Amino acid sequence: MTSQQIEYFLTLAKLRSFSKTAQKLFITQPSLSQYIQNMESQLGVKLFDRSVNPIRLTKAGEICLHTCETIKSAEENMTNQLADITELKTGSLKIGATFFYASQMLSKSVSEFCRKHEGISVSIIEDNSKNLLEMVKTGELDLYVGAGSFDTKNLDVEELSTERMYLAVPQSLETPNLSEDKLLTVDDIRKSTMKMLTASMNPLDLKLVKELPFLTTTSMEDKLFEICRDFGFKPKIALSVRTSETLFSFVNQGLGVSLIPDTIAKFGNFLDHPKYYPLEHPLGTTKICLVSRKNSYLSKAALEYPLMLKELVDIGTWRV
Secondary structure, X not given: OOHHHHHHHHHHHHHOOHHHHHHHHOOOHHHHHHHHHHHHHHHOXXXXXXXXXXXXXXXXXXXXXXXXXXXXXXXXXXXXXXXXXXXXXXXXXXXXXXXXXXXXXXXXXXXXXXXXXXXXXXEEEEOOHHHHHHHHHOOOOOEXXXXXXXXXXXXEEEEEEEEEEEEEEOOOOOOOOOOHHHOEOHHHHHHOOHHHHHHHOOXXXXXHHOOOEEEEEOXXXXXXXXXXXXXXXXXXXXXXXXXXXXXXXXXXXXXXXXXXXXXXXXXXXXXXXXXXXXXXXXXXXXXXXEEEEOOOOOOHXXXXXXXXXXXXXXXXXXXX
């Protein structure tokens, strides 16, 4: 099998559509079909069941998938090791992150890395965390930056920083039952002022806002209900949206209150911010981690970038 056949097969196995695969690979659908048919003729087996929609791998196709992934990973490892001989003058680095982390958190570190190592081709892949972590396991990604829980049996996980949730209240919303000494500005959070540290030692009782409409993201809804339940009430959900950026914008427009991660305040390119109040709950904090595949070869580029990223986190210049 040629590298081109492997690439075409792996893409088709992932997308499960000849038309979508042809579009992604910038070839015609008949050409793609011919490539796959030639591959099946060479191997003497059918790789795809075309009688169903979407198409799916046959048993032989599943065996071929595992082998092709192994071959591709081995080729990339060889390329990276050879590139290392050039002392980061050539090579590639593939980083995965969810949409928010990629757009808001990685821009400074990636741009600085690219300026320092002009010969390294850097790719940023944006997707949901489940898909990205699978790509790390298969070797499609060198690194993943994100929050959550991880399969440490197959992944190397290194903590970068802690993400903390705050109650975000629209500036236009009057809340006389919320103490002013707990009120934080975006600068308090960005600069870790003494006021933020003092307020965090005496966090807000979330029950004080139980009558207000809550906004949430679909991915955060279960967490919100669990946190509110522990404070003794069920939140009144006025609106549920898909992304944290949309959630933040709607809070700013006065549609309701929400729990917002401090990454929005620290890294988001927003001019206006709501009022923030500290929250204390086990589910209110999570770790932002750097993830790579366990026991796999990492190129010098994949080792150099985390050093730069961690340095920027430590000295505070990761922030925009």
